[in-house]
Amino acid sequence: MWLTLLAAALILLLTWDFGRKRHRVAAFEKSQIPGPISIPVLGCGLQALRLGAENIIGWVGEQFDRYGKTFRFWILGESLIYTKDLKYFETILNSTTLLEKGRLYEYLRPFLNxxxxxxxxxxxxxxxxxxxxxxxxxxxxxxxxxxxxxxxxxxxxxxxxxxxxxxxxxxxxxxxxxxxxxxxxxxxxxxxxxxxxxxxxxxxxxxxxxxxxxxxxxxxxxxxxxxxxxxxxxxxxxxxxxxxxxxxxxxxxxxxxxxxxxxxxxxxxxxxxxxxxxxxxxxxxxxxxxxxxxxxxxxxxxxxxxxxxxxxxxxxxxxxxxxxxxxxxxxxxxxxxxxxxxxxxxxxxxxxxxxxxxxxxxxxxxxxxxxxxxxxxxxxxxxPAIGRHTHKDLQIGDKTIPANTSIYLVLYWAxxxxxxxxxxxxxxxxxxxxxxxxxxxxxxxxxxxxxxxxxxxxxxxxxxxxxxxxxxxxxxxxxxxxxxxxxxxxxxxxxxxxxxxxxxxxxx
Ligand code: HEM
CATH class of the missing domain: 1.10.630.10 (Cytochrome P450)
Known part of the structure; x- marks a missing residue:
């Protein structure tokens, strides 16, 4: 009985996770934007556990060495892009509509409103x-x-x-x-x-x-x-x-x-x-x-x-x-x-x-x-990095960045x-x-x-x-x-x- 309930809950969780990420996963795959292995529900969350203020810059640099100038990363349901590609810098910084900051800026709101x-x-x-x-x-x-x-x-x-x-x-x-x-x-x-x-x-x-x-x-x-x-x-x-x-x-x-x-x-x-x-x-x-x-x-x-x-x-x-x-x-x-x-x-x-x-x-x-x-x-x-959050699919060169993704322009490495x-x-x-x-x-x-x-x-x-x-x-x-x-x-x-x-x- 318990096992059946557990299995049903797991199936529900996986279906829900698949549904919420489907569009973004497909867009990353179609655009061939690489990134570390991501597992259902957690994404790359286990890797993220090892990251902190002290090692994030070095880690991002290593990923650029491995994947090229742009890579994607998942933390639970959040999708993120890190880039040092100037095409991204130009499109994003020049945009007069893409002004909303990356999700991480939410941590500033309690004191900056x-x-x-x-x-x-x-x-x-x-x-x-x-x-x-x-x-x-x-x-x-x-x-x-x-x-x-x-x-x-x-x-x-x-x-x-x-x-x-x-x-x-x-x-x-x-x-x-x-x-x-x-x-x-x-x-x-x-x-x-x-x-x-x-x-x-x-x-x-x-x-x-x-x-x-x-x-x-x-x-x-x-x-x-x-x-x-x-x-x-x-x-x-x-x-x-x-x-x-x-x-x-x-x-x-x-x-x-x-x-x-x-x-x-x-x-x-x-x-x-x-x-x-x-x-x-x-x-x-x-x-x-x-x-x-x-x-x-x-x-x-x-x-x-x-x-x-x-x-x-x-x-x-x-x-x-x-x-x-x-x-x-x-x-x-x-x-x-x-x-x-x-x-x-x-x-x-x-x-x-x-x-x-x-x-x-x-x-x-x-x-x-x-x-x-x-x-x-x-x-x-x-x-060292500037972030934006896109609510719509965003075309940069031949790549589509899916809606609901935070994009971090990593000045430090650029x-x-x-x-x-x-x-x-x-x-x-x-x-x-x-x-x-x-x-x-x-x-x-x-x-x-x-x-x-x-x-x-x-x-x-x-x-x-x-x-x-x-x-x-x-x-x-x-x-x-x-x-x-x-x-x-x-x-x-x-x-x-x-x-x-x-x-x-x-x-x-
Ligand atoms: C070396 C010193 C500084 C650096 C490198 C710097 C860098 C930056 C960067 C990169 C941004 C854009 C952030 C983003 O889009 O996420 C920014 C925005 C901003 N900075 Fe600075 N800043 C410096 C000093 C200052 C100072 C001294 C002030 C005020 C007296 C200031 C006020 C602002 C404000 C108000 C914004 C937001 C502008 C907007 O969104 O319209 N900054 N700064």
Whole structure:
């Protein structure tokens, strides 16, 4: 009796599984998209059990070696494609309709809600327009002052470890500096993370951006229905940290809104106007102020609308930039000739006094440093993969990608493919000197993504990376100390061994 019931249940399960996957399996077979062996119900789920933030990048690279530039993967009923084929990059990034993110981005929703990164359709379009003004070069001047001030605090903090012998995990210092920059730029408040890393909002943000991306690689935590059972304490901590973050952002928004109302009442309110020649110097606007003064269809944004965007900027603006800066310091430390050339440029453009503040136009003049940053993001893209989810069959060349598939464009491996970059593993900033950026044109190099959903903060990010790196190099010589990088991915590229350098004060 029990055996019959069990057999019937098994047959039902297999039939249901066959039915839900049939169209996708057929399309993958017809298009001859290869991939690891997939079994009924579980798909490649057993293989997925061995994968995590620490080994996913290496594993994806091995599959490219085995299957070519594109392969498919099943986890239970989810179908995924990983690709470094530029035909896919071009079709997907250029599309104005395929804007929905891959399923893994769902892990961002609990704290970003429907902010710019994950939103689509009219909502995304209207908000994207608002932010275009917020990143106008005239407005960025104000942020350079914030970047410069916080770089100064960072080099002071580094002094305690700058003895020429100690291996320093730069990410720890850079990420607090980047947090101070983005909090002040986004919300107009100074949380002084570099002086007080235990500030509750900072602790909560760090915890949330670690727990949520990590879940996507852990089978037992991956599904929302299983997570409370498999890791109840972790989930409780996550919810409490999200609450701390949201409470803080809500409070800042309320206070800022009240300040704007008061300024309007006493006639001192001066909304952002790009027509003002000196807006960069005069504006003390945070991104939040720009949201507060904006309206869509004549409706001002409410606090919930604003919170999801501010939280998005906090997420996008901190870890990405910290990853870029730390990897650049690591690479520069290991290439003395590059370091020498950057330092000469710094002396020429910024002068001999390392304390002298920098301006936006000076930072823009640092062309060789810019090449070194670009080359860093080629080898170590802060966002190592970009995902989209297709609800319709998608034709790419002669291949049909079936509806309900998530497609991951793996920048990390595309940027290291010898078909796109000769001698791909060598660190050569010269690749990006004028006229040598041909690969941009065919989507081989897309650290900020491309097309309509590209990174809106890329000019901001470049200024910040230049401000932080130049300050470190004006004060210290970088030394090739510490363990090498072991890439790890939880949304953002990190390293299991730290991102290490040594530092020796320059005698200036
Ligand atoms: C080195 C630093 C950075 C890198 C490499 C980077 C990279 C990216 C990438 C690859 C995307 C597309 C993600 C996707 O489609 O899944 C993106 C989107 C975005 N980035 Fe950045 N980013 C950086 C810094 C910043 C900064 C500093 C800000 C804000 C101040 C920012 C704000 C955003 C926003 C709001 C989006 C979503 C845009 C949209 O969907 O319309 N990013 N970024």
């Amino acid at each position: 429907d902010g710019l990164l994950v939103s689509t359709g009219r909502k995304w379009h209207a908000r994207r327009k608002i932010f275009t003004n917020a990143f106008h070069f005239k407005v960025l001047e104000h942020y350079v002052e914030i970047m410069d001030r916080n770089s100064g605090i960072m080099v002071e903090n580094l002094r305690e470890v700058a003895d020429g012998k100690t291996s320093v995990d730069t990410l720890k210092y850079v990420s607090l500096a980047a947090l101070d920059v983005i909090t002040e730029a986004a919300m107009g408040v100074q949380v002084n993370a570099q002086k007080d890393p235990d500030f509750p909002y900072i602790k909560a943000l760090k915890s949330v951006v670690y727990i949520q991306p990590d879940r996507m690689f852990k089978f037992s935590q991956r599904y929302d229905w299983l997570f409370p059972l498999a890791a109840p304490l972790l989930r409780r901590r996550l919810l409490s940290d999200i609450r701390v973050m949201h409470d803080f952002t809500d409070k800042v928004i309320r206070e800022r809104r009240a300040t704007v109302e008061r300024a309007k009442a006493d006639g001192t309110y001066r909304p952002l106007s790009l027509g003002d020649a000196d807006i960069g110097q005069k504006s003390q606007m945070a991104l939040l102020d720009i949201l507060l003064q904006s309206s869509i269809n004549n409706q001002p944004l409410n606090d919930a609308d604003i919170r999801e965007e501010v939280d998005t900027f906090m997420f996008e603006g901190d870890d990405t930039t910290s990853s870029g800066v730390s990897h650049a310091l690591h690479a520069i430390a290991r290439h003395p000739e590059v370091q020498q050339r950057i330092h000469e440029e710094l002396l020429q453009v910024l002068g001999k006094d390392p304390h002298a503040p920098v301006t936006q136009s000076q930072l823009q003049e640092l062309k060789y440093l810019e090449c070194a940053i670009k080359e860093t993001m080629r080898l170590y893209p802060p966002v 940027h290291r493919d010898p078909d796109y970059f000769p001698d791909p593993l060598s660190f050569k900033p010269e690749r990006f000197l004028d006229g040598q950026e041909e690969s941009h044109k065919n989507f081989a190099y897309v650290p900020f993504s491309a097309g309509p959903k590209n990174c809106i903060g890329q000019k901001f990010a470049f200024l910040e990376m230049k401000a932080l790196i130049s300050k470190v190099l004006r004060f210290y010589e970088l030394l090739p100390l510490g363990e090498e990088i072991q890439p790890m991915m939880n949304f953002i590229l990190r390293s299991t061994t730290g991102i290490n350098v040594g530092l020796r004060p320059r005698n200036s």
